[in-house]
Amino acid sequence: MGKFIDLFSLSVYRESLGIDPELRKSLSSIILDNEARTPAAADQESAWLGDTAGHEFLFQEDAFEPLFDVIGVSVRRYLNELGLDADRLQLYFQRSWATVSRAGQRIFEHAHVQSHLSFAYYLQKPADGGGIYFSVAEHPNELAPELFTSTKEGLGILTATNDRTINRKYVETVEDEILIFPSKTLHSTAPNMTDQPRISISADIVLALKDSRGHETLMPAIEHWRPF
Ligand SMILES: [Fe+2]
Numbered sequence: 001m002g003k004f005i006d007l008f009s010l011s012v013y014r015e016s017l018g019i020d021p022e023l024r025k026s027l028s029s030i031i032l033d034n035e036a037r038t039p040a041a042a043d044q045e046s047a048w049l050g051d052t053a054g055h056e057f058l059f060q061e062d063a064f065e066p067l068f069d070v071i072g073v074s075v076r077r078y079l080n081e082l083g084l085d086a087d088r089l090q091l092y093f094q095r096s097w098a099t100v101s102r103a104g105q106r107i108f109e110h111a112h113v114q115s116h117l118s119f120a121y122y123l124q125k126p127a128d129g130g131g132i133y134f135s136v137a138e139h140p141n142e143l144a145p146e147l148f149t150s151t152k153e154g155l156g157i158l159t160a161t162n163d164r165t166i167n168r169k170y171v172e173t174v175e176d177e178i179l180i181f182p183s184k185t186l187h188s189t190a191p192n193m194t195d196q197p198r199i200s201i202s203a204d205i206v207l208a209l210k211d212s213r214g215h216e217t218l219m220p221a222i223e224h225w226r227p228f
Pocket of ligand 1: 110
C-alpha cells in the first residue's frame with residue numbers, strides 16, 4: 001500500500017483584533033449610512049460593495065484610522081509568521097471598502113488581481129451571517145477539467161472529498177476577526193441567513209522593497225518611481 005506526499009497548501013491567516021465594540025458600532029453606522037446614500041446593486045442577490053459605490057478609500061477617513069493601525073500590525077504579523085521579513089517591506093493600503101450583505105445576499109467568486117495581499121475584517125457578523133469560501137482555479141491534483149465538482153461526486157466518480165480532491169473550502173468567521181490571504185486567491189461568501197446585516201471591511205495591500213539593491217523582482221519603493 002502506497003501513501004501520498006501532500007505538497008503545497010494555501011495559508012489563510014486569521015486573528016481576532018480586539019477592536020472596542022463601541023468603535024465597531026460607530027464604524028458600522030458610518031458604513032450603513034454610506035450604503036443608504038448610494039444606490040443598491042441591481043442584483044438583489046449580491047451584497048452592497050462599497051468600492052463600486054464610490055467609497056473605495058476608507059483608510060483616508062479619520063474615523064477608520066484606529067482600525068487600520070491595528071490591521072497594519074496584524075498584516076506585519078502575518079508576513080513574519082509566514083516567513084518573510086516585514087521590516088524590509090514598505091506596505092501600502094491601496095484600496096479599502098466595506099461590504100454589506102443583507103438577508104439572502106452574498107458575494108460572488110472573484111480575486112483581487114491588482115494587489116499582493118487582501119483581507120476581510122468582520123465588523124458585524126451575525127452567527128449565521130455566512131462565512132467565506134476560498135477556491136483554487138487549478139487544483140494541483142485535478143487531472144481532468146472539472147473533475148473536482150459536486151456533479152462528479154453525484155455521478156459516483158469522485159469517491160473521496162478531502163483536501164486532495166476539493167477545489168473550494170469553507171471557513172466560518174466570527175465578528176472582530178480578520179482573514180488575510182494572497183490577493184490572487186479566489187473567494188466568495190455564503191449567503192447571509194439572518195435579518196442582521198453582515199458588514200465586512202476589505203483592503204488591497206501592495207508590497208514594495210524598502211531597499212531594492214540586489215533584488216531583481218518585487219517592486220522598489222514608490223518614492224523612487226518617476227511619473228510621466
Ligand atoms: Fe474580495
